[in-house]
Amino acid sequence: xxxxxxxxxxxxxxxxxxxxxxxxxxxxxxxxxxxxxxxxxxxxxxxxxxxxxxxxxxxxxxxxxxxxxxxxxxxxxxxxxxxxxxxxxxxxxxxxxxxxxxxxxxxxxxxxxxxxxxxxxxxxxxxxxxxxxxxx
Amino acid sequence: xxxxxxxxxxxxxxxxxxxxxxxxxxxxxxxxxxxxxxxxxxxxxxxxxxxxxxxxxxxxxxxxxxxxxxxxxxxxxxxxxxxxxxxxxxxxxxxxxxxxxxxxxxxxxxxxxxxxxxxxxxxxxxxxxxxxxxxxxxxxxxxxxxxxxxxxxxxxxxxxxxxxxxxxxxxxxxxxxxxx
Numbered sequence: 001x002x003x004x005x006x007x008x009x010x011x012x013x014x015x016x017x018x019x020x021x022x023x024x025x026x027x028x029x030x031x032x033x034x035x036x037x038x039x040x041x042x043x044x045x046x047x048x049x050x051x052x053x054x055x056x057x058x059x060x061x062x063x064x065x066x067x068x069x070x071x072x073x074x075x076x077x078x079x080x081x082x083x084x085x086x087x088x089x090x091x092x093x094x095x096x097x098x099x100x101x102x103x104x105x106x107x108x109x110x111x112x113x114x115x116x117x118x119x120x121x122x123x124x125x126x127x128x129x130x131x132x133x134x135x136x
Numbered sequence: 137x138x139x140x141x142x143x144x145x146x147x148x149x150x151x152x153x154x155x156x157x158x159x160x161x162x163x164x165x166x167x168x169x170x171x172x173x174x175x176x177x178x179x180x181x182x183x184x185x186x187x188x189x190x191x192x193x194x195x196x197x198x199x200x201x202x203x204x205x206x207x208x209x210x211x212x213x214x215x216x217x218x219x220x221x222x223x224x225x226x227x228x229x230x231x232x233x234x235x236x237x238x239x240x241x242x243x244x245x246x247x248x249x250x251x252x253x254x255x256x257x258x259x260x261x262x263x264x265x266x267x268x269x270x271x272x273x274x275x276x277x278x279x280x281x282x283x284x285x286x287x288x289x290x291x292x293x294x295x296x297x298x299x300x301x302x303x304x305x306x307x308x309x310x311x312x313x314x315x316x
Contacts, residue, residue, distance in 0.1 A: 008312060019172075029163055030159050036185065
């Protein structure tokens with residue numbers, strides 16, 4: 001009994017609700033909650049509104065195909081690189097720049113042209129660039 | 137309206153009438169249950185709408201095997217725990233940190249009008265682990281039977297008794313550490 005009296009959680013004040021509410025809250029809440037069961041109004045959707053997203057997707061797809069075709073045709077018609085392009089690519093591929101400067105390092109390793117080309121392709125140099133280099 | 141009458145309405149497929157009766161009988165009780173867990177009027181108000189939408193959509197699947205009120209509390213509890221987990225995920229914080237955030241909410245709540253002792257009690261509750269917090273609230277404030285809490289939480293009564301015992305002692309210690 002003594003323990004019961006000492007137990008702070010037996011203080012009846014603690015069981016009271018200390019949280020307050022805005023005035024008239026539960027009346028508003030009940031009205032709002034009842035609306036959860038009301039059927040949602042169905043807004044009629046026109047055929048155009050239904051088809052618009054699909055048409056937009058189709059148009060985007062067609063545009064992408066047209067742009068891709070144009071690019072491929074254009075690049076096939078002009079396969080060569082300008083001198084400026086050449087330097088840009090050469091700088092990007094340091095391995096290729098060494099090859100361009102005379103193959104001496106590779107020759108020291110006993111590598112012939114085929115070995116070097118395979119190695120360059122392996123290191124990521126574009127075959128097209130190597131081909132152009134051979135032609136020059 | 138009594139629970140048995142509401143259950144009958146559900147079983148007869150008269151969902152709208154049953155739902156109105158549930159709102160009338162349970163909105164306040166569920167509000168306080170959720171509010172004690174979230175400690176924020178705004179969050180509780182927001183979540184309560186979701187809870188009642190869930191209740192409305194789940195009504196056709198309520199077969200009346202369990203008591204109506206434990207079924208409603210189970211939905212409200214699960215939704216509230218999901219909200220707390222979301223809070224944790226969004227802020228990438230630990231469970232302890234969630235407790236700290238909730239305890240801060242007690243301090244910052246503009247609608248809190250209890251005494252200093254009540255404030256400390258509610259802050260101590262928020263710092264409990266999730267399951268202990270839940271069982272403590274349902275047992276201490278709602279004076280719910282362990283069997284009913286077991287139905288709501290899907291836990292055995294033995295485990296609930298142990299959880300309540302731990303929670304009770306922690307809170308008692310926390311309150312006794314303060315001088316009131």
